[in-house]
Amino acid sequence: MSKDLQKYAHIPLKQKSNRVWRTYEGGALIDRWKNHSPETDGQMPEQWIMSTVTARGNGRPENEGLSLIETPEGTFSLKELINANKELYLGEALAKKYGTTGVLIKMLDSMERLTVQVHPDKAYAKTVFNSEFGKTESWYVLNTREINGEKSVVYMGFKKHVTKALWQTHFENQDIEGMLDCLHKIEVQPGDAFMIYGGVPHAIGAGCFLMEVQEPTDYTMRVEKTTPAGLKIGPELIHQGVGEAKMLECFHYDTFTMEEALNEWKIEPEVLEQTEAYTLKTLFNTKHTNCFGLSELLLDGEHTIKGNACFYVAVIYSGAGQMICNGETYSYAQGDEIFISAAISELTFKSDTASKILLCYPPN
Numbered sequence: 001m002s003k004d005l006q007k008y009a010h011i012p013l014k015q016k017s018n019r020v021w022r023t024y025e026g027g028a029l030i031d032r033w034k035n036h037s038p039e040t041d042g043q044m045p046e047q048w049i050m051s052t053v054t055a056r057g058n059g060r061p062e063n064e065g066l067s068l069i070e071t072p073e074g075t076f077s078l079k080e081l082i083n084a085n086k087e088l089y090l091g092e093a094l095a096k097k098y099g100t101t102g103v104l105i106k107m108l109d110s111m112e113r114l115t116v117q118v119h120p121d122k123a124y125a126k127t128v129f130n131s132e133f134g135k136t137e138s139w140y141v142l143n144t145r146e147i148n149g150e151k152s153v154v155y156m157g158f159k160k161h162v163t164k165a166l167w168q169t170h171f172e173n174q175d176i177e178g179m180l181d182c183l184h185k186i187e188v189q190p191g192d193a194f195m196i197y198g199g200v201p202h203a204i205g206a207g208c209f210l211m212e213v214q215e216p217t218d219y220t221m222r223v224e225k226t227t228p229a230g231l232k233i234g235p236e237l238i239h240q241g242v243g244e245a246k247m248l249e250c251f252h253y254d255t256f257t258m259e260e261a262l263n264e265w266k267i268e269p270e271v272l273e274q275t276e277a278y279t280l281k282t283l284f285n286t287k288h289t290n291c292f293g294l295s296e297l298l299l300d301g302e303h304t305i306k307g308n309a310c311f312y313v314a315v316i317y318s319g320a321g322q323m324i325c326n327g328e329t330y331s332y333a334q335g336d337e338i339f340i341s342a343a344i345s346e347l348t349f350k351s352d353t354a355s356k357i358l359l360c361y362p363p364n
Contacts, residue, residue, distance in 0.1 A: 024045060025112050034335040105315070115228075121199045138288075153185050159182055176224060184261045304349075
């Protein structure tokens with residue numbers, strides 16, 4: 001246990017840029033959010049936030065995906081800091097149950113449609129990957145853009161006509177249009193929120209900039225062997241090494257009407273508190289999942305957040321101001337990602353310009 005690294009649990013920690021390679025292209029809206037120029041689409045379309053897990057993929061850097069924190073004593077991974085004193089950084093309950101953050105947060109910007117895919121639920125993840133975590137995830141749409149004149153959409157859930165045999169046939173024939181026709185196609189706008197539970201087939205369409213809060217794994221089963229842009233996908237990214245037959249077992253073959261799909265997975269934000277200075281909304285909470293939580297703070301003044309014995313992460317989507325913590329003042333600005341450890345019992349956000357702050361929480 002390092003006493004030197006424990007002291008950083010008492011201050012807000014900002015992470016360095018943490019872009020990650022993926023099989024699809026995008027990222028220009030992440031550049032815009034970060035005030036980086038030029039705004040460029042490429043193979044680094046995701047920003048991983050306060051991550052203690054590595055990205056999967058052959059030929060990639062060994063620690064790709066791990067978040068780095070710059071301190072006066074040098075740069076440390078968030079994982080290193082947490083390991084210095086897990087209870088101090090994470091909170092006692094989380095440290096004892098998982099020994100890690102239990103959550104992964106991403107900003108994701110798609111210039112092209114992502115491949116049709118599915119993530120494991122906890123039972124599949126435990127049996128097949130010997131993992132405590134599956135990959136239930138959530139999407140909060142922050143911005144959209146038209147690509148080649150097409151509006152932003154997402155695909156999710158099997159339509160009523162789908163059977164496992166039909167899905168397997170489409171996969172074996174690599175009938176992409178057939179697979180897409182099996183899924184509900186939903187036009188999205190900023191402010192839309194969706195839960196994507198393990199086992200639910202889905203794909204994010206082109207032109208979506210969203211925050212994804214999820215269980216902390218990179219297990220993704222894909223049924224397309226070539227991306228829409230023509231990139232060939234290797235077997236390890238199709239079935240994660242378990243084989244195609246076992247990959248197809250990851251899907252839940254429940255079927256839905258469009259109305260049922262929206263009722264099942266589209267989430268309506270709820271206002272928790274509202275004053276002249278701020279509005280606090282809950283997006284994802286224990287009504288939807290025990291895997292993570294997400295709230296949104298719209299701030300034009302100041303608001304104090306009381307600690308609840310676990311860490312949280314504040315992502316500054318827009319605005320600027322100060323954070324007052326343990327008698328010290330720290331700045332925040334658009335594009336910042338800030339880890340607030342369990343050791344911090346109280347933190348006040350005070351805006352200089354109207355701010356949208358996304359507050360991400362670990363498993364309940």
